[in-house]
Amino acid sequence: MDKFVINGGQKLHGEVTISGAKNAALPILLASVAGSEPITITNVPQLQDVSTSLKLLQTLGIEHSGLTNGEVTISPASLSCTTAPYELVKTMRASILALGPLLARTGKAEVSLPGGCAIGARPVNLHIEGLRLMGATIAVENGYIKAHVDGRLQGAHILMDTVSVTGTENLMTAAALADGRSIIENAAREPEVIDLANFLNTLGADIRGAGSDTIEIYGVEKLKGGGYAVMPDRIETGTFLVAGLATKGDITCLNTDPKCLDAVLKKLCEAGAKIDVGEDWIRVRASQRPKPVTIITAPHPAFPTDMQAQFCALNCLAEGSGWIRETIFENRFMHIPELRRMGAQVELEGNTAITSGVEKLTGAEVMCTDLRASASLVIAALVAEGQSLIERIYHIDRGYESIESKLTALGADITRVRS
Ligand SMILES: CC(=O)N[C@H]1[C@@H](OP(=O)(O)OP(=O)(O)OC[C@H]2O[C@@H](n3ccc(=O)[nH]c3=O)[C@H](O)[C@@H]2O)O[C@H](CO)[C@@H](O)[C@@H]1O
Numbered sequence: 001m002d003k004f005v006i007n008g009g010q011k012l013h014g015e016v017t018i019s020g021a022k023n024a025a026l027p028i029l030l031a032s033v034a035g036s037e038p039i040t041i042t043n044v045p046q047l048q049d050v051s052t053s054l055k056l057l058q059t060l061g062i063e064h065s066g067l068t069n070g071e072v073t074i075s076p077a078s079l080s081c082t083t084a085p086y087e088l089v090k091t092m093r094a095s096i097l098a099l100g101p102l103l104a105r106t107g108k109a110e111v112s113l114p115g116g117c118a119i120g121a122r123p124v125n126l127h128i129e130g131l132r133l134m135g136a137t138i139a140v141e142n143g144y145i146k147a148h149v150d151g152r153l154q155g156a157h158i159l160m161d162t163v164s165v166t167g168t169e170n171l172m173t174a175a176a177l178a179d180g181r182s183i184i185e186n187a188a189r190e191p192e193v194i195d196l197a198n199f200l201n202t203l204g205a206d207i208r209g210a211g212s213d214t215i216e217i218y219g220v221e222k223l224k225g226g227g228y229a230v231m232p233d234r235i236e237t238g239t240f241l242v243a244g245l246a247t248k249g250d251i252t253c254l255n256t257d258p259k260c261l262d263a264v265l266k267k268l269c270e271a272g273a274k275i276d277v278g279e280d281w282i283r284v285r286a287s288q289r290p291k292p293v294t295i296i297t298a299p300h301p302a303f304p305t306d307m308q309a310q311f312c313a314l315n316c317l318a319e320g321s322g323w324i325r326e327t328i329f330e331n332r333f334m335h336i337p338e339l340r341r342m343g344a345q346v347e348l349e350g351n352t353a354i355t356s357g358v359e360k361l362t363g364a365e366v367m368c369t370d371l372r373a374s375a376s377l378v379i380a381a382l383v384a385e386g387q388s389l390i391e392r393i394y395h396i397d398r399g400y401e402s403i404e405s406k407l408t409a410l411g412a413d414i415t416r417v418r419s
């Protein structure tokens with residue numbers, strides 16, 4: 001398993017180009033299952049989860065060109081299998097997004113249950129309930145969601161009990177091919193949901209209202225081919241901005257979208273960063289220790305849970321105490337014990353992490369437990385005095401493209417040790 005060795009203490013400075021968004025690329029790649037003509041997708045990040053998605057498409061019999069320079073052409077016409085197997089699904093939760101398009105296109109789908117994972121139980125009941133409302137018969141047997149429908153799925157009125165990002169995406173994609181009109185209420189408003197809707201509309205779908213809490217979908221019989229560029233990764237952007245502030249640096253994120261980052265930019269300013277934005281770039285500058293912030297994670301447009309761990313690392317360095325409450329996932333504080341190994345003073349009270357900022361963290365051997373927890377450890381190690389060894393970085397490779405090259409170009413001292 002690869003490791004990072006980081007010698008802390010370098011201020012980050014310079015420009016970094018942000019990659020396409022993992023959480024938009026994965027739904028888009030898997031929604032291509034619903035298509036029938038060639039689709040070219042660009043600005044796709046080179047990530048482990050993207051490789052897994054392409055492997056899954058291949059397992060379904062769907063031919064593709066492979067990913068080159070962020071571009072992949074997918075030929076969904078060759079679909080020949082409707083089972084998403086455990087070996088692939090277990091490594092990537094987003095595989096559940098194969099369920100809606102497979103069922104809508106072929107009338108049949110067997111997708112392994114993604115199961116629990118590091119950050120919480122993450123059930124998929126809302127995906128299943130929504131598809132049932134659209135006329136599917138679904139059984140959960142032998143660890144698989146087994147779904148079928150005679151003829152086409154039927155348009156339905158779906159009120160989601162909880163805001164679910166992939167739940168909304170799965171149902172929206174299925175409804176795009178259903179017979180008649182569907183309404184999804186209490187839909188997720190995340191920018192990645194809008195990106196998926198725009199992608200499907202490029203292929204001839206009729207989806208209205210994505211980005212609001214009510215999405216209206218008029219089903220079409222077939223999708224056509226087309227090209228689409230994935231939106232920039234707002235979480236990768238936020239992670240680099242936090243690293244810039246934590247190291248008292250001066251960095252500019254290019255090829256990003258400041259409009260998707262309102263809640264994060266607000267907290268960066270409260271933490272003392274000087275932020276400048278343009279149409280597609282964000283510059284962060286800092287010269288002082290950060291100020292502590294108070295954060296409550298919640299669905300978009302509120303503060304994203306995927307930025308919680310990175311701000312925890314920031315609060316650990318702040319001048320004074322702050323707190324962060326996690327309301328989306330019940331087990332998303334596994335970075336805390338690792339940050340403590342680096343000298344952080346953090347108490348956990350239920351779903352709230354209360355920090356007393358320390359003047360310096362110290363390098364240590366730490367272990368990644370999930371994707372964003374890994375990002376928080378990298379940020380802490382960049383600031384810490386001395387050397388840190390970060391283990392199990394396969395978690396970070398799921399979601400950050402070439403993170404060590406990007407950080408090195410910004411002046412960090414980071415090396416990947418391969419094993
Ligand atoms: C690939 C992708 O886009 N992943 C993102 C997506 O995950 P994901 O779509 O899995 O997360 P959800 O939005 O579905 O989860 C939100 C909450 O709803 C609950 N829930 C969800 C579905 C369901 O059927 N029943 C249920 O109870 C979950 O347990 C959780 O408490 O949104 C999360 C919340 O912004 C992000 O952290 C993930 O990075």
Ligand SMILES: C=C(OP(=O)(O)O)C(=O)O
Nearest residue numbers: 023093094306371372399
């Ligand atoms: C939790 C995340 O991803 P996933 O839903 O793919 O596990 C994330 O991107 O932070």
